[in-house]
Amino acid sequence: MVWLRRTTHYLFIVVVAVNSTLLTINAGDHIFYTDWMWTSFVVFSVSQSTMLAVGAVYYMLFTGVPGTATYYATIMTIYTWVAKGAWFALGYPYDFIVVPVWIPSAMLLDLTYWATRRNKHAVIIIGGTLVGLSFPLFNMVNLLLVRDPLEVAFKYPRPTLPAYMTPIEPQVGKFYNSPVALGSGAGAVLTVPMTAMGAKLNTWTYRWMA
Numbered sequence: 001m002v003w004l005r006r007t008t009h010y011l012f013i014v015v016v017a018v019n020s021t022l023l024t025i026n027a028g029d030h031i032f033y034t035d036w037m038w039t040s041f042v043v044f045s046v047s048q049s050t051m052l053a054v055g056a057v058y059y060m061l062f063t064g065v066p067g068t069a070t071y072y073a074t075i076m077t078i079y080t081w082v083a084k085g086a087w088f089a090l091g092y093p094y095d096f097i098v099v100p101v102w103i104p105s106a107m108l109l110d111l112t113y114w115a116t117r118r119n120k121h122a123v124i125i126i127g128g129t130l131v132g133l134s135f136p137l138f139n140m141v142n143l144l145l146v147r148d149p150l151e152v153a154f155k156y157p158r159p160t161l162p163a164y165m166t167p168i169e170p171q172v173g174k175f176y177n178s179p180v181a182l183g184s185g186a187g188a189v190l191t192v193p194m195t196a197m198g199a200k201l202n203t204w205t206y207r208w209m210a
Contacts, residue, residue: 014075041136041143045183046190048100049135052076053128053191054198056106061123061202066114073106095146101138105131120199128195132187136180 056069077099084097112127113119 041140041179042183042186045136045139046186048102048139049105049132049187049191050194052102052105052135053109053131053195056109057123057127057195057198058201060110060113061120061199064118066110066118069106069109069113070103073102076102098143098146101135101142104138105135108134124196124199125192128192129188131195132189132191133184135187136183140180
């Protein structure tokens with residue numbers, strides 16, 4: 001029955017990854033789309049990196065297999081691209097939605113787990129820090145490859161937004177000069193305790209299954 005248990009574990013990963021993606025879209029609605037991306041980049045970075053760390057480390061430690069975190073992030077990415085395709089089919093431009101770049105950060109988490117010979121504490125401290133530091137970097141590169149968010153915002157406003165919430169020109173340098181640096185710094189600090197929480201979920205899961 002070992003194969004059945006492993007299959008069940010991976011199905012759990014699929015279910016949670018899909019639900020995590022839905023939470024991303026619902027919780028970060030205005031953050032998720034390009035029209036608000038530049039003004040909300042720090043909040044976006046912190047929320048996405050912490051959410052990725054919790055789910056990825058939970059299932060990586062649950063299965064004990066390096067690579068599970070990348071598998072988790074890949075499912076989230078595929079599901080989000082399906083959502084992007086749905087908006088594209090409705091007539092919106094290809095750049096209307098920016099898909100978060102989860103996979104490289106998840107790969108760093110897997111690499112830490114493998115390099116430290118499955119040391120849970122190293123994954124929490126080193127892996128969590130790497131996820132928080134790297135996520136804003138990868139996503140800013142991703143944003144630089146899409147069209148001007150302001151152009152997308154004014155030509156294609158969200159159909160669900162009321163008139164008074166129509167995007168306005170962002171004041172990028174008003175509160176901080178480098179959203180990447182601030183996002184990486186805040187992410188590196190906050191992702192570590194969230195990674196620890198994801199690892200702690202395994203204890204509760206094993207008690208529940210006992």
